[in-house]
Amino acid sequence: MTDRSLPDQLDLIAGQWREPTLERADSIEDPNTGEVLQRQRATDPDGVERAITASEEAYPQWSSTSAEERAAALEAYADALAPLAPECARLESLGSGATIGTTSMLSFIFHAAFRLAAEQLRSGITETRLEGPTGRDVEVHRIGWGPAALLVPWNAPAPMAAHKAASALAAGCTVLIKPPERVPHGTALLGRGAEQAGLPPGVVQVVHGGPEVGGRLVTDDRVRAVSFTGGIVAGRAIAHACAEGLKPAQLELGGHGPLVAMPDADTAAVADGAVALLTTLNGQWCRALGRLLVPEDRREEITEAIVARLEAIRLGDSLEPTSAMGPIVHSSHLAMLADRVGELRSLGGTVLAPTPLPGGALAGGNWMSPTLISGVDPAHTREEVFGPAATVHGYSDTDEALEIANDNAYGLEAYVIGTDEDAAMDLGRRLHAGGVKVNGTSPMSLHLMAPRPAWGISGLMDEGTTETIEFFCGTRVVGVETSGETPAADAAGEAS
Incomplete structure (x- = not known):
């Protein structure tokens, strides 16, 4: 027991x-x-x-x-x-x-x-x-x-x-x-x-x-x-x-980490990375996903791949080893997250929350599906959510992706996923963040002896x-x- x-x-x-x-x-x-x-x-x-x-x-x-x-x-x-x-x-x-x-x-x-x-x-x-x-x-x-x-x-x-x-x-x-x-x-x-x-x-x-x-x-x-x-x-x-x-x-x-999917990024790699950032520590960590930036002509394809994975996530008792994701820490924090998602919806956002919530003995828990919100102007998505919710934005070229990614006051962690590692590294060097992971999203440091800097606020x-x-x-x-x-x-x- x-x-x-x-x-x-x-x-x-x-x-x-x-x-x-x-x-x-x-x-x-x-x-x-x-x-x-x-x-x-x-x-x-x-x-x-x-x-x-x-x-x-x-x-x-x-x-x-x-x-x-x-x-x-x-x-x-x-x-x-x-x-x-x-x-x-x-x-x-x-x-x-x-x-x-x-x-x-x-x-x-x-x-x-x-x-x-x-x-x-x-x-x-x-x-x-x-x-x-x-x-x-x-x-x-x-x-x-x-x-x-x-x-x-x-x-x-x-x-x-x-x-x-x-x-x-x-x-x-x-x-x-x-x-x-x-x-x-x-x-x-x-x-x-x-x-x-x-x-x-x-x-x-x-x-x-x-x-x-x-x-x-x-x-x-x-x-x-x-x-x-x-x-x-x-x-x-x-x-x-x-x-x-x-x-x-x-x-x-804290942070408001962007994930930039390069034009040549593998769809599965982007989807896996986004899901990991939304579900690690139940999305309640300073290096979680804040904004997902994808090529405009691939927005639907990538979003569908993420949703398919989120539908299969097992939300469950945090003490059960088979649970892939647990609950939000406290009912008051869950209420705050619901308010924030509601605010983004009122700004024109389309909210996707596809993960089934537990029932039975766990029905009264602090459950929240990992959530994607699309259709909101980036100017309204500059603030950290500190939960399993991220906004999705399309870009026309990598210069626009960089502009959106850097348009917030935070600067903790950022992510780039792309097939051409040199191109991904080049974009990563221009991101306003203390740490940039290319083709990786783990909560661990890139190197045991590397510093963990924090820029901006x-x-x-x-x-x-x-x-x-x-x-x-x-x-x-x-x-x-x-x-x-x-x-x-x-x-x-x-x-x-």
């Missing part, structure tokens, strides 16, 4: 577990059935204060450990988390509606992120040496800024939190993790793993709540760095608060294997200066 239970929501503050004392107005739902499973809970202001204080107190000792010591601690952390990965996958699937197949795949990141960060430490990412003019090296040290707030969204929270936490801990920061209020349980397992790995109290802490708790973390002067993945409204507020405090902020705020500061560690670091340069004239090699540089 499928386990549909949720553990208690528990804070980890200064090495102690406790239930958050405040009850929020909103609920945690089983999105498959619509059943309320728990009330959302929040850490009270005193608890947040104690967590920040403990993080500040733990920072000097943690940051002063050697890179090798931190690497060993991160590997022990990974060892503690690995047995928790199946439970993490179950909790993420039950809470978010993502299929258990998807959450099981992503749960590898839940522990592997810490091994990868340990490898980076051993590679020397936090200390380099330059040949100095006196014969002594100039030392370049990268040192963790201090306590760091890590705020993650509800669509794949635990793997995102693991990447942020592993990177921050590798840098020498202590971390304050706030899980998403709708899907908190998988992320909270990071606290259990830290305890089992023997990390000192205060190095990893978990607090709960919504914007009120996140706001306290972000605005506190003792929190010296903030890494946030989520919506643009919250992202702007965090950017403003961090600017006021002159603290670094790493923001990943999609965010600030690159993420990546090395980039996120470096974000959490300040740089200190130490060396012996020669007396007398400035070395010739520096003559063209600016005096500081």
Whole structure:
């Protein structure tokens, strides 16, 4: 029998577990059935204060450990988390509606992120040496800024939190993790793993709540760095608060990814790519399909191929391995998506939603067919939907396709599908996006060591294997200066 239970929501503050004392107005739902499973809970202001204080107190000792010591601690952390990965996958699937197949795949990141960060430490990412003019090296040290707030969204929270936490801990920061209020349980397992790995109290802490708790973390002067993945409204507020405090902020705020089908694109390849982008994480991810751009004379052919595939998609219980796609995370989000599709229909859109919805015991769930909307002027389709819905636009030539694709303020991920890879790559180089995948649509990075940039309103500061560690670091340069004239090699540089 499928386990549909949720553990208690528990804070980890200064090495102690406790239930958050405040009850929020909103609920945690089983999105498959619509059943309320728990009330959302929040850490009270005193608890947040104690967590920040403990993080500040733990920072000097943690940051002063050697890179090798931190690497060993991160590997022990990974060892503690690995047995928790199946439970993490179950909790993420039950809470978010993502299929258990998807959450099981992503749960590898839940522990592997810490091994990868340990490898980076051993590679020397936090200390380099330059040949100095006196014969002594100039030392370049990268040192963790201090306590760091890590705020993650509800669509794949635990793997995102693991990447942020592993990177921050590798840098020498202590971390304050706030899980998403709708899907908190998988992320909270990071606290259990830290305890089992023997990390000192205060190095990893978990607090709960919504914007009120996140706001306290972000605005506190003792929190010296903030890494946030989520919506643009919250992202702007965090950017403003961090600017006021002159603290670094790493923001990943969503996208509105175009998929350009080149004139020579194989119809099946385009259809498969579009369906994957509409159904991965149930369309609720920042790199999902926003606009499908196809040659005008092939619009009907490609649309029919996509619809045929969507008719065969099995929408079902997210915890059942045979389900190809699960439900929308929460009834309130489903209502928002319905409003957005209705708005596009009112603008002249033709709505195609061909996937059958579940019935029986699942009839009350948050179900939505992957949806295509055609016939809407591109000027009205510039905003992210954050769900399994995309608009379809015909183009006369690739210059027009490029113009439509780039006509929005986002710039996270874009996709090009074409038979001539050189031509597809050439168009990809001109797309306004931090990442462009040619003939591929997977949620994984193109390369383990490639950065994950965000352009425009999609965010600030690159993420990546090395980039996120470096974000959490300040740089200190130490060396012996020669007396007398400035070395010739520096003559063209600016005096500081």
